[in-house]
Amino acid sequence: MRYNSKFKVQNSKFIFTFYLLLFTFLLGCAKQDRIFRESRIVMDTITTINIVSPSKEKAKEGIEKGFAEIKRLEKLLNYFSPDSEISAINKLSGIRPVKVSKETLEIIKRSLEIAEATGGAFNPTIGPVIKLWRFSRQDKADIIPSEESIRDALELVDYKKVRIDERTSEVFLEMKGMELDLGGIAKGYAADRAIDVIKEMGIKSALVAVAGDIKGYGRRPDQMAWNVGIQDPRPNDEKRDSVFATLYLENMAISTSGDYQRFFIKNGKRYHHIIDPRTGYPAESSTISVSVIADDGFMTDGLSTAMFIFPPERAITLLESLGAEGVIVDRGKNVYITRGLKGKIKIINESYHSTGS
Ligand code: AMP
Ligand code: MG
DSSP: OHHHHHHHHHHHHHHHHHHHHHHHHHHHHHTOOEEEEEEEEETTEEEEEEEEESOHHHHHHHHHHHHHHHHHHHHHHOTTOTTSHHHHHHHTTTTOOEEOOHHHHHHHHHHHHHHHHTTTSSOTTOHHHHHHHOOSGGGOOOOOOOHHHHHHHHTTOOGGGEEEETTTTEEEESSTTOOOOOTTTHHHHHHHHHHHHHHHTTOSEEEEEETTEEEEESOOTTSOOEEEEEEOSSOSSTTSOOEEEEEEESSOEEEEEETTTSEEEETTEEEESOBOTTTSSBOOSSEEEEEEEESOHHHHHHHHHHHTTSOHHHHHHHHHHTTOEEEEEETTOEEEEOGGGTTTEEEOOTTOEEOOO
């Protein structure tokens, strides 16, 4: 009897524990984190937002808020938005300063800092030259501008002639005809801001990719860091997006600039959208793809555009001196990697070779 009652007690304890565990497990299942993902065309490109959440409704809200933020910035920063503050500054260049929001002022200030840090390779006053090349989808033309028009436009490219008055929140382009073009940082900054609004909602993990400008935080539901791919700059099948390398991204941003993103080919020569501010022509280093990894997308976007101007070895040294990481591919499919990234990047396409330097 005694034995039996003890058994019963133990048995009921066991059953209780079993149900408790089952209940916890079911609760866990119901509330399990999942990845919710949506892609849309924004900023003239394909943009994807990934959110980790146990709740579909909360994830949906995060996705909507993220896209709304990117759309807001598209309006604010797009060269073609006639009523943007950037357009107002451009229209009144050489005439008078324009009062702008704190955000626009800050964006221009940070762009000038990147220009300074890259010796002018990143130049936010490249607008008059970009206008001639007409690479954007709204304005696409596949024409090589005349040498004379490039020479004249280059006269107006000088980031040292952007005057900022923080006290009055005013910006003035000193020469008439000068124009800001923030296309080199807009996508990276948009990814940063979309992540900020999603984070503010209390969502624990997300990844936003505005084409090749990607920012993430937190981990995936399987507790792995976000795995991101770097687009193959010379895929065998041009119609299909493929990646040549992958890496794990944790609370960082990565931006990739490539000569395959916006370009045309004339007489066997490739003309792409990253302009060397010294010549007014598409950058002619041997680089075909640059990825930069750092804390924020603004910085990675600006630096990836700028690093295109330099030969790969020089760009790698410069990135290291700026405390950023990077992966650069040249025409021979040689891959150059900063010291801090060695061993962390996986090359998955055999036609690409790490230089080991
Ligand atoms: P990304 O795709 O980030 O490399 O940016 C390319 C865009 O940046 C171009 O479409 C231009 O709008 C702009 N851009 C091109 N060359 C430069 C440059 N040297 N400095 C700053 N912006 C540039
Ligand atoms: Mg860029």
